[in-house]
Amino acid sequence: MYEVFVNESQLILTNKRPKKSNGHLFSMDGDSILKAIDSLAKGKLEKAYLYHPDEDKILDIFMHKIPVAVAGGGFVTNKKGKILFIFRNGRWDLPKGKVDKGESIEDAAIREVEEETGVKGLKIEKFLRTTYHIFRRNGEYRLKQTHWFAMSTKFKGKLVAEKSEGIKKVKWKGPKKTKKALKKSYHNIKILFDDRPSS
Numbered sequence: 001m002y003e004v005f006v007n008e009s010q011l012i013l014t015n016k017r018p019k020k021s022n023g024h025l026f027s028m029d030g031d032s033i034l035k036a037i038d039s040l041a042k043g044k045l046e047k048a049y050l051y052h053p054d055e056d057k058i059l060d061i062f063m064h065k066i067p068v069a070v071a072g073g074g075f076v077t078n079k080k081g082k083i084l085f086i087f088r089n090g091r092w093d094l095p096k097g098k099v100d101k102g103e104s105i106e107d108a109a110i111r112e113v114e115e116e117t118g119v120k121g122l123k124i125e126k127f128l129r130t131t132y133h134i135f136r137r138n139g140e141y142r143l144k145q146t147h148w149f150a151m152s153t154k155f156k157g158k159l160v161a162e163k164s165e166g167i168k169k170v171k172w173k174g175p176k177k178t179k180k181a182l183k184k185s186y187h188n189i190k191i192l193f194d195d196r197p198s199s
Contacts, residue, residue: 002059004132004143005187006040010047011134013062015055028052030065037066037134037141063143066134070099071146072109075128075192076119079154082172085181086116089166092181094189096146097165105147113151117170118160125150131188148192 002013012018018025024045026032036048052058073096076084085092097112099105110122128148134141159170173181182190 001055002062002132003191004062004134006037006134007043008187009040009043009045010187011036011040012047012049013058014049014051015053015058017051018049024048026050028058028061028065033062033065034141041134041136041141063145067140067142069135069142069144070105071096071144072099072105072107072112073097073146073148074109074113074122074151075148076113076117076122076151076153078152078156078172080172080174082174083178084113084117084119085171085173085178086161086167087169087171090184092185092189094148094192096148106149109147109149110151116162116165116167118158119153119155119170120157121153121155122151123153125152128192131191133186133188146188 004011004013024047026036026048028050033050036050039045040048050062052061073094074084075094084095086095095113095116097108097116099108106124110124113119113122126149128150131146131148133144135144136142161167161170182193
């Protein structure tokens with residue numbers, strides 16, 4: 001099973017037919033996929049299911065039907081255990097961005113964190129997970145597949161928001177402020193915190 005977010009609504013890719021899909025079950029062909037995404041994007045549905053019997057192939061089939069943008073992102077902590085956030089489009093987010101041609105996902109994740117926040121000396125600790133969300137570009141739906149990495153840094157310098165990317169603020173946040181920020185964030189970001197082992 002895979003969770004893909006359309007705005008903040010769920011598109012579930014599954015190989016099990018849900019018992020109560022209430023007409024929200026779609027097949028894995030191009031027209032049905034677009035119909036499901038459109039219904040979620042327009043708020044007609046809160047949740048939709050895309051069904052295919054083969055779990056191993058379900059994501060590949062989906063990714064063949066819709067253009068994919070691959071991105072890398074950082075869940076960055078400093079020496080004090082604070083987490084690096086960016087504020088963009090009225091929400092708290094984590095730094096991430098598109099992988100350039102010929103670039104590894106790890107290198108892209110580090111480069112994007114540096115460019116969006118000004119933080120240097122980043123070290124990847126481990127891969128966290130991959131998240132999926134749908135966005136619209138030039139009137140066409142696309143899938144953003146973001147590979148997230150836990151990163152650490154000893155950086156103590158000035159945080160610099162990349163204004164050209166619409167980033168308004170960059171902040172280090174401790175536990176209390178993180179909890180508050182997550183109330184004004186995205187499901188895909190909250191998932192990363194759910195996965196994180198408590199220290």
